[in-house]
Amino acid sequence: MDLNVDLDRDIPKLDWEPFLATRTQRMQSSAIRELLKLTQKPDIISFAGGLPAPDFFPIREVEEACRYIVREDGAEALQYSATEGYWPLKEYLADSMHRYGVPATPENVLLTNGSQQALDLIGKILIDPGDYVLTGRPTYLGAIQAWNAYEAHYHTVRLDEQGMVVEEIEHAYEKAVADSGRPPRFIYVLPNFHNPAGTTLTQERREKLAEVATRLNLPVVEDDPYGQLRYEGEDLPPICTCIPERTIYLGTFSKTLAPGFRLGWIVCPEGLMKRFVQAKQGADLHTGSLVQHVANDICQRGFLKQHVKRLREVYRVRRDTMLDALSELWPAECEWTEPEGGLFLWAQVPKSIDTVDFLQEALKEKVAYVPGVNFYPNEDGGFHAMRLNFSYSSPETIVEGIRRMGLALKKALGS
Amino acid sequence: MDLNVDLDRDIPKLDWEPFLATRTQRMQSSAIRELLKLTQKPDIISFAGGLPAPDFFPIREVEEACRYIVREDGAEALQYSATEGYWPLKEYLADSMHRYGVPATPENVLLTNGSQQALDLIGKILIDPGDYVLTGRPTYLGAIQAWNAYEAHYHTVRLDEQGMVVEEIEHAYEKAVADSGRPPRFIYVLPNFHNPAGTTLTQERREKLAEVATRLNLPVVEDDPYGQLRYEGEDLPPICTCIPERTIYLGTFSKTLAPGFRLGWIVCPEGLMKRFVQAKQGADLHTGSLVQHVANDICQRGFLKQHVKRLREVYRVRRDTMLDALSELWPAECEWTEPEGGLFLWAQVPKSIDTVDFLQEALKEKVAYVPGVNFYPNEDGGFHAMRLNFSYSSPETIVEGIRRMGLALKKALGS
Numbered sequence: 001m002d003l004n005v006d007l008d009r010d011i012p013k014l015d016w017e018p019f020l021a022t023r024t025q026r027m028q029s030s031a032i033r034e035l036l037k038l039t040q041k042p043d044i045i046s047f048a049g050g051l052p053a054p055d056f057f058p059i060r061e062v063e064e065a066c067r068y069i070v071r072e073d074g075a076e077a078l079q080y081s082a083t084e085g086y087w088p089l090k091e092y093l094a095d096s097m098h099r100y101g102v103p104a105t106p107e108n109v110l111l112t113n114g115s116q117q118a119l120d121l122i123g124k125i126l127i128d129p130g131d132y133v134l135t136g137r138p139t140y141l142g143a144i145q146a147w148n149a150y151e152a153h154y155h156t157v158r159l160d161e162q163g164m165v166v167e168e169i170e171h172a173y174e175k176a177v178a179d180s181g182r183p184p185r186f187i188y189v190l191p192n193f194h195n196p197a198g199t200t201l202t203q204e205r206r207e208k209l210a211e212v213a214t215r216l217n218l219p220v221v222e223d224d225p226y227g228q229l230r231y232e233g234e235d236l237p238p239i240c241t242c243i244p245e246r247t248i249y250l251g252t253f254s255k256t257l258a259p260g261f262r263l264g265w266i267v268c269p270e271g272l273m274k275r276f277v278q279a280k281q282g283a284d285l286h287t288g289s290l291v292q293h294v295a296n297d298i299c300q301r302g303f304l305k306q307h308v309k310r311l312r313e314v315y316r317v318r319r320d321t322m323l324d325a326l327s328e329l330w331p332a333e334c335e336w337t338e339p340e341g342g343l344f345l346w347a348q349v350p351k352s353i354d355t356v357d358f359l360q361e362a363l364k365e366k367v368a369y370v371p372g373v374n375f376y377p378n379e380d381g382g383f384h385a386m387r388l389n390f391s392y393s394s395p396e397t398i399v400e401g402i403r404r405m406g407l408a409l410k411k412a413l414g415s
Numbered sequence: 416m417d418l419n420v421d422l423d424r425d426i427p428k429l430d431w432e433p434f435l436a437t438r439t440q441r442m443q444s445s446a447i448r449e450l451l452k453l454t455q456k457p458d459i460i461s462f463a464g465g466l467p468a469p470d471f472f473p474i475r476e477v478e479e480a481c482r483y484i485v486r487e488d489g490a491e492a493l494q495y496s497a498t499e500g501y502w503p504l505k506e507y508l509a510d511s512m513h514r515y516g517v518p519a520t521p522e523n524v525l526l527t528n529g530s531q532q533a534l535d536l537i538g539k540i541l542i543d544p545g546d547y548v549l550t551g552r553p554t555y556l557g558a559i560q561a562w563n564a565y566e567a568h569y570h571t572v573r574l575d576e577q578g579m580v581v582e583e584i585e586h587a588y589e590k591a592v593a594d595s596g597r598p599p600r601f602i603y604v605l606p607n608f609h610n611p612a613g614t615t616l617t618q619e620r621r622e623k624l625a626e627v628a629t630r631l632n633l634p635v636v637e638d639d640p641y642g643q644l645r646y647e648g649e650d651l652p653p654i655c656t657c658i659p660e661r662t663i664y665l666g667t668f669s670k671t672l673a674p675g676f677r678l679g680w681i682v683c684p685e686g687l688m689k690r691f692v693q694a695k696q697g698a699d700l701h702t703g704s705l706v707q708h709v710a711n712d713i714c715q716r717g718f719l720k721q722h723v724k725r726l727r728e729v730y731r732v733r734r735d736t737m738l739d740a741l742s743e744l745w746p747a748e749c750e751w752t753e754p755e756g757g758l759f760l761w762a763q764v765p766k767s768i769d770t771v772d773f774l775q776e777a778l779k780e781k782v783a784y785v786p787g788v789n790f791y792p793n794e795d796g797g798f799h800a801m802r803l804n805f806s807y808s809s810p811e812t813i814v815e816g817i818r819r820m821g822l823a824l825k826k827a828l829g830s
Contacts, residue, residue: 014660027693054490066481075469078673113699145697245429258493260704278442282560284528289675
């Protein structure tokens with residue numbers, strides 16, 4: 001059809017600001033995602049994103065699974081499906097979660113559009129405007145972005161090399177009660193290979209956290225996108241192992257299979273699951289049937305486990321390469337974490353350097369990172385810190401990027 | 416890893432209700448979706464869902480597009496991507512929207528996880544708790560479900576055989592102002608082959624609606640999932656053609672390509688687009704890269720247009736079959752709409768029959784439908800009405816289902 005309507009006429013402009021809800025004033029574009037746009041030029045070496053290495057995407061396996069699923073199961077894989085998720089995939093996840101220490105049955109698992117949607121649904125069902133969330137500082141900025149839309153506030157707990165300093169949770173709890181007149185809604189924790197800090201919560205602190213959460217009667221949101229990507233040391237049981245009745249555990253295929261699937265999952269107690277399902281129905285009916293069927297096929301064939309093994313090798317080398325390059329090429333005054341897994345490390349530069357300002361210098365040298373302040377929900381720290389991603393770039397590119405930044409840092413320090 | 420944690424121990428039960436946000440009390444499982452679970456037994460003839468016919472899914476084309484995309488473009492199609500959506504698909508949609516009378520450029524288009532996510536994002540950025548939305552009665556229940564989560568209230572406008580009685584909008588506006596002390600947030604309208612009513616808004620009323628919206632300074636949400644599925648008569652220009660500056664237009668691939676992709680789109684003015692993008696970032700970062708690439712490949716090859724032509728033929732036959740069967744097999748006291756397109760018609764039964772109660776009788780005869788009251792946001796009507804879907808079942812099955820319901824109706828009427 002061509003309606004031959006005059007669409008080239010001048011369309012009046014409407015000022016939409018007066019039509020916006022109060023919560024919309026709190027929404028901001030993610031600094032990282034805006035930054036990523038600037039750094040997507042091919043000549044920039046980007047340590048900014050949290051992107052997996054595309055050269056290790058399981059292209060052949062995805063292609064085969066797509067062909068098989070569409071041909072054999074197309075009528076189901078292309079149709080509307082259950083809000084809760086595709087049952088065989090829920091069974092697979094419950095089983096693998098169970099082996100990992102999370103007491104899950106298929107009924108406890110909800111498929112989401114990546115972990116980001118899980119964070120959004122958590123905000124939707126748990127946060128009233130003005131409520132406080134307890135989180136580490138620094139913390140994952142996608143969580144801040146999700147919960148700002150529900151008008152959350154934050155009290156934060158310091159991180160050290162052993163992860164969140166759980167002894168300080170009770171103090172943050174008291175501040176939240178003092179400021180809002182009610183308890184905070186939950187504790188948000190990234191126990192493994194923290195984004196952005198790169199730290200791992202020790203076994204002792206996991207137990208302590210479970211104890212504190214129980215004593216204060218607080219739910220725990222355990223965000224574990226990188227748990228499978230450990231390059232050294234032993235796996236530690238999730239916090240969910242200790243206190244499944246009050247933990248909302250988040251997993252994702254984005255770092256192990258492919259982010260472009262947008263597939264994550266929530267494991268939570270049955271009493272809460274029906275609320276997540278209701279919220280998910282209103283949000284988008286269900287997660288894509290096709291990608292769930294394809295992911296399930298790949299998982300059931302046992303491919304994912306061997307693929308993750310391979311990724312661990314690849315990323316371990318990249319992490320080591322970045323650590324070695326930092327030692328060799330950066331000024332002695334700088335410090336950084338040495339993550340046992342995951343995609344990121346956290347670097348501290350001398351206090352004379354502001355990492356927001358310094359980004360301009362880095363970009364002149366065609367290198368990008370994310371300034372630390374973006375990971376502080378109250379914007380009260382991280383001024384001399386930055387997050388560096390080591391999963392996306394090849395080892396050669398990592399060395400070159402660290403070299404360039406090292407030169408720029410030395411220049412800025414006048415050394 | 417196997418942690419050998421004792422997961423068979425008794426896990427304490429936590430009462431989650433005290434932890435829920437206020438808005439969560441408003442969330443309910445969709446009656447339709449709960450019902451669908453009951454009616455998914457293979458021996459039930461279901462007129463309840465809004466499912467496309469799976470036997471006409473373009474299996475071969477999806478299979479070919481998946482293979483091509485994963486092989487040729489896998490590094491991009493499996494990676495994180497822009498919140499706004501995949502640019503070539505935005506170009507395609509802007510172009511086809513433009514031909515359809517919607518003044519769109521790629522910058523005006525945002526890809527969403529089906530239209531349901533568009534409805535959710537609209538609620539998120541526009542509705543404060545206690546705000547009113549103006550909508551027809553009956554109206555699409557997915558919209559009610561999405562906006563209940565933002566604590567919306569509703570004033571409704573009657574529908575007749577020409578669609579929403581737009582002359583009554585101003586009265587509903589005044590009631591909203593009287594009840595909440597502020598203007599309602601927007602007018603929600605389904606102009607083409609209304610779900611559930613099956614009616615189409617006339618050209619005269621479209622123009623009148625645009626005029627009223629402008630005079631009252633209200634945004635319009637134009638939900639058009641079935642616009643391409645017209646079986647007779649001429650296309651009418653979208654309301655967006657008249658007032659693009661204040662219209663949020665929603666489209667979807669769910670009825671033309673496949674619902675399992677979860678792909679829909681918003682067209683809206685530039686000033687509002689950045690807010691949708693911010694909300695979408697927080698909600699799930701972006702819509703699946705893989706399905707966007709696959710849909711784009713299918714569209715760019717020109718397949719979708721010819722496929723929609725075929726669907727129009729198939730669904731026209733099913734609609735006619737249902738209309739003929741109703742005339743022949745239902746009691747003379749019943750009435751129904753005769754939709755020019757879409758997936759649904761709306762049937763009225765005599766006032767002695769309550770369609771919620773009668774559903775039990777229908778299910779005994781192994782037939783399902785959705786009772787009318789589910790489409791009344793204030794639950795103040797539809798007691799003797801029902802929605803019947805004619806797209807999912809084969810013509811033979813449609814005749815058999817209508818026959819069974821006819822017998823049950825006659826029995827209930829004592830005739």
